[in-house]
Amino acid sequence: MIAYSTPTPTASNQRPIKVMIIDDSAIIRGLVSRWIGDQADFEYVGGGINGRDGLMRAPKFDPDIIILDIEMPEMDGLTALPQLLAAVPGVKVIMASTLTKSGAEVTIKALTLGAADYIPKPDAGRIAGAEEYKQELFTKLRGLGRKKPNGRAAAQPARPVLVGAPVPRQPFADNKPSELRPLNLRTRIEALFIGSSTGGPEALRQVVQGLVGQVKVPIFLTQHMPVLFTKILADHLAKQCNAKVVEAEHNMIPVPDQFHLAPGGKHMVVARTASGVRIHLNDDPPENFCKPAVDPLFRSAAQVYGDHVLAVVLTGMGHDGREGGRKLVERGANIIVQDEASSVVWGMPGSVAAAGLASAIKPINEIAPSILKILRGVAP
Structure with missing residues (x-):
């Protein structure tokens, strides 16, 4: 839990x-x-x-x-x-x-x-x-x-802890955005990666609805949820948005304009194989006390796609996605984060912004339009 x-x-x-x-x-x-x-x-x-x-x-x-x-x-x-x-x-x-x-x-x-x-x-x-x-x-x-x-x-930033584990005593400071990073619009985006937690299902609905049929690259989603919940979330998003949303399976080939959702209880990563990019699921320990977690997905994205990645961090507690986002930025990739006002909890997106890793901070209704602009090589 x-x-x-x-x-x-x-x-x-x-x-x-x-x-x-x-x-x-x-x-x-x-x-x-x-x-x-x-x-x-x-x-x-x-x-x-x-x-x-x-x-x-x-x-x-x-x-x-x-x-x-x-x-x-x-x-x-x-x-x-x-x-x-x-x-x-x-x-x-x-x-x-x-x-x-x-x-x-x-x-x-x-x-x-x-x-x-x-x-x-x-x-x-x-x-x-x-x-x-x-x-x-x-x-x-x-x-x-x-x-x-x-x-x-x-919303208040929150530090994730395992139930039953000692609660850290030190305070967790408010996330204060630093300056935005310059957008890299020189490289062609080959994949889109999105991470979310508390408040994520509704945020994902709005983003998926705004992207369906307009993105010619594969989209990877990690939402903090347990087993059973992720499959139902995928089905729900597919019906609500008339989109191709699937719960990812091991060794699956990513499909353009399809949303691949990490299954509960497994980490989802991407890997480059002799036959091309594949989705791999693993049973590694939780990261940031979450499984699936955003950080391993973002790290793998940096390794496989380099700067040909656009990452998005939506509403959620904790700071999952920040360290993986750091790897993406080191490779020259762009990160968009949801703003505080439209987030249920500004933990994850706020931590990325506070670390100086974000190239744009947008309200939820502007996330999908911003993604589409960057995919076209235009600043949002």
Whole structure:
């Protein structure tokens, strides 16, 4: 399981993060609300017993973050989600999902409807000992909970940690963009590489939709997701965008104008063989506590394609993609990152920008047009 650590806010720099829970399980509502109440940087503002009840209460509670169960009587979480987003502008919703095929399908749909993140939901009968769930929940809450000037929760860079591993004590500084690198428009782009994490499914939808049918090179995608979820995400993107999106397989030949998504639980890299470029999947250890990770994909891209690469880093916690991006830049490749305002979490793209590796910082609606311009040799 992946979790992320972020600095704990203090009363001196911001008010507590207001959290609401909508879940039909009284056991989960009670225990999680007590967990939240024990944290100085959080305030439990109330709960709902189903989607309809939660929708009635949410405007009054005005939470920064809602933990929303999927399966509930009267109104389920998927039905309630868009109505909650409309009723409480700017609220961030974490879906409580089961790690099953049906749970994954509903979760992917929720993420494309505007949910900020998801968390695997433990069985109510065993939740009292669910330390992994507790740690992952709070790292996600803190990652989503930094305040913008208007007081609403906003993106915060986060450091990924394995659930159960010691949480680093040192603070993780805000990402501050340095100067942009000059664009290299002299070389022909032969492949496009995209990395994403928290908030990625919706960001990917917008990018894929803007590129479909217009890119004559293969596209490689790494999104931090577990097994089952990536195959469903690929199918969902294919249907939504009328695009060729496939979950990558070992030794697959990359196809132009096709999106190749790294499968959960494996790292995806590219390799040059006697028969041309192939996709290789490996079972190497997690990098940046993620598997699949963006860094190995970017490193392999630098080795295989050199400066004939365009890389993109979208919304996500942590700094995955930064060190691989450094290898790409050393070879003369260009990197575009998503801007902070349109990111759910400006960890990954912010870390690349702060390292001085980005040639462009764009809002999500300008990422695809910028890619197409660079492919034509024009500055975005």
